Amino acid sequence: MRDSLVRIKSSLFPRLVFDRTSLDKHIEALTEANSEIAKERDSLLLELNSLRSMKGGNTFLFEGYDIPIDLMQLTGGGPDTFETISRQHTENLRRWIGLEPQHTLLEIGCGIGRDAIPLSKILTAGRYIGIDIIGRSIEWCKSHISAHNPNFQFYHFDVDDQLHNATGKTATTDIRLPADDQSVDRIILFSVFTHMLREDIEHYLREFRRVLKPGGLVYGTTFIFDDAILASARATNLTIFDLRFEHPLEEGCRINDPVHPLGAVAFTKGAWDGMIERSGLTYAKPNLKGAWSGFYSDAEDGQDVVILTRGD
Incomplete structure (x- = not known):
């Protein structure tokens, strides 16, 4: 059936x-x-x-902006690496300190906008403050990036710098950041501490403590060394800058080239501990491991990174 x-x-x-x-x-x-x-x-x-x-025209098309190549090269990378580095920066910022549309973000060493341009698509309800010592770069950013993003503001600091602004008339220790007390959510510095000595770094760190909101974060790349890291850097020589740091400058600090001491500066972890403590900041997270020396098999950024917050 x-x-x-x-x-x-x-x-x-x-x-x-x-x-x-x-x-x-x-x-x-x-x-x-x-x-x-x-x-x-x-x-x-x-x-x-x-x-x-x-054609000698000398611009590079990046996310809708024609960027002058001569200014681009002052950031430490030309057209071949500009997009890759920009993308890596944004990915690392999202991963390690977080970015929200309403954040106020301050960047030291903004250059020609390698980070500002992609950040303009993220900080849609917030504010961006970019600072650099190269006047032409700042003028370009004002004329092009700020023209499309009025919440993005750029400031030129005419700081005396051996590499990038030899005719500057201002000392780093005289700088006051263009931000109110406790008004900034995020501060970022890519390849800035790597060209600074202790006194200038500590001045910036004290300013960071002043402008950071409670819970705000700093993301700053640096070179951190010990004997094993130096041995690896000298053996592998992974960068185009021959980073050997053979010249001690002071306790916990080495430079790469005595003729151009600010070309590359490295510190021990202990030196960083002291600078951070004296400034009133503290570590928000363990330092990120940099790939520059070849020492770490699990590197997290190209350079080492300190992630800081207010110490109160």
Whole structure:
């Protein structure tokens, strides 16, 4: 009886068999085509930027902005690395200190906007304060980035600097950051502490404590060394800057080149501990391990990083 009912049901309601083969092939073809289009787009952008450089026109197209290559190169990286470094910076900031649309963020060493431009898509309800010692870079940022993002403000500090502003008339220790007390959520510095000595770093740290909100964070890259790290750096020589730090400057501080002492400066962890304690800040997280020396197999940034907060 049961078998008869099954046969009747099957004859009245034949089973639908859906063959996905052709659909799957179509989806696969579309996916491959999309990937090829993306590759072609990236290739065309690279070719466009290359042609611009060859013509001597000398700008690089980055997220809708034509950036002067000569100013770009003052950031420590040219067109070949600009986008990659920018992306890595943003990813690390999101990962390690968090970024929210309403944050007020202050950047020391903003350059030509390598970080400011992508941050303009994140800090949509907040504020960005960029500071640099290269006047032409700041003027460009004001004319281009601030023109599209009025919540992004840029300031030139005419600081005397051996590498980037030899005619500067201001000392770092005379700087007062353009922010009210306890008004800033995040402070970032990429490759800034790496060109500063203890007295100037401590001045900045005290200013950071003044402007940081309770719970605010500082993300600053640096070179931190001990004997094992130095041995690894000298053996691997991973960067184009030949970072050997063979010249002691003071206790816990070494420089790479005595002719240009601010070209690259490194500190021990103990030296950093003292600077941070004297400034009234404290570590918010363990230091991030830098890839520069080749010492760490699990490096978390290109340089070492101190992540700080107010000590109260």
